[in-house]
Amino acid sequence: MNYDWRWSVFLDVSSNGVDTYLHNLFVGVGWTLALSLTTGFVALTLGSIVAVMRSSSSVALRFIGTVYVEVFRNIPLLVQMFLWYFVLPELLPKHLGDAMKQMAQPWGQFIPAVLCLSTYGTARLAETIRAGIQSLPRGQAQSGTAMGLTPLQVYRYVILPQAYRIVIPPLTSEFxxxxxxxxxxxxxxxxELTGQARAMQEFSFHIFEAFSAATVGYLAINGCVVLIMRSIERRFALPGMMGWKAKIKLNGSAS
Structure with missing residues (x-):
């Protein structure tokens, strides 16, 4: 294939006539980080609530949590994105719908994206955290109750702190x-990063350079996620539980 490789294209002026493609890619990285961090925080918070509902003794709470998880986990993410962006403003009262449509860019796209990714991420993280909750011995909750804690206090002070520490490895994958x-x-x-790479290749016709840069960007971001989560795991993982890095000898006995 006769392809014209030119890595200096990143220093060319982009389609906006002011900034270079390299500058735009860094702007895209910034929006990717903003979107990911906001989504991660919201999804972890709401996912914890849904996980508690899913493991609750209340039939009504379990039903609501289950319906939420199954609905948002089983609809393709792309369909959800279009529903939040195109359909939601039409379902809201007219003044709220018009306000969403008239939001300045990129907030008009950022807010629906956060709503979409957060609701989807909540369903996934809820199942991860629920698995951590259910892996704990029943005696943990019973001990908290015996100490006079309310059910909410048992989850807050006893169950969830341990569940989070157990599911650090799968949480890393989710983040x-x-x-x-x-x-x-x-x-x-x-x-965001992929959008800027796509815009670059459409105007410069250097598709490999554009998406090579995007690839490096995602590798760098997720590499940082892995390093941060490994550091957290080493500090907080529970000995003998998931996430505890045990040293195993070749003969199979623990060292």
């Missing part, structure tokens, strides 16, 4: 996934 599926936001016009 990395949030970074990766944030790229779906380009479909509604948010120029």
């Amino acid at each position: 990395m996934g949030i970074v990766k599926y944030s790229s779906v936001a380009l479909t509604i016009g948010l120029l």
Whole structure:
């Protein structure tokens, strides 16, 4: 294939006539980080609440939590993105719908993207955290109750702190996934990293350079996620539980 490789294209002036493609890619990295961090925080918070509902003794709470998880986990993310961006403003009262449509860019795309990715991420993180809750011995909750704690206090002070420490490895994968599926936001016009790479290749016709840069960007971001989560795991993982890095001898006995 006769392809004209030219890495200096990153220093060319972009389609806006002011900034270079390299500058735009860094702006895209910034929006990817903003979208991923906001989504991660919201999804972890709401996912914890849904996980508690899913493991609750209340039939009504379990039903609500289950319906939420199954609905948002089983609808394709791209469809959800379009629903939040195109359909939600039409379902809201007229003044709220018009306000969403008239938000200045890129906030008009960023807010629906956060709503979409957060609701989707909540369903996924809820199942991860629920698995951590259910892996704990029943005696943990019973001990908290015996000490006079209310059910909410048992979850807050006894169950959830341990569950989080158990599921650090799968949480790492989920946070990395949030970074990766944030790229779906380009479909509604948010120029995050993938969106900037796509814009670059459309105007410069240097598709390999553009998406090579995007690849490096995602590798760097998720590499940082892995390093941070490994540091957290080493500090907080529970001995003898998931996330505890045991040294095993070749003969199979623990060292």
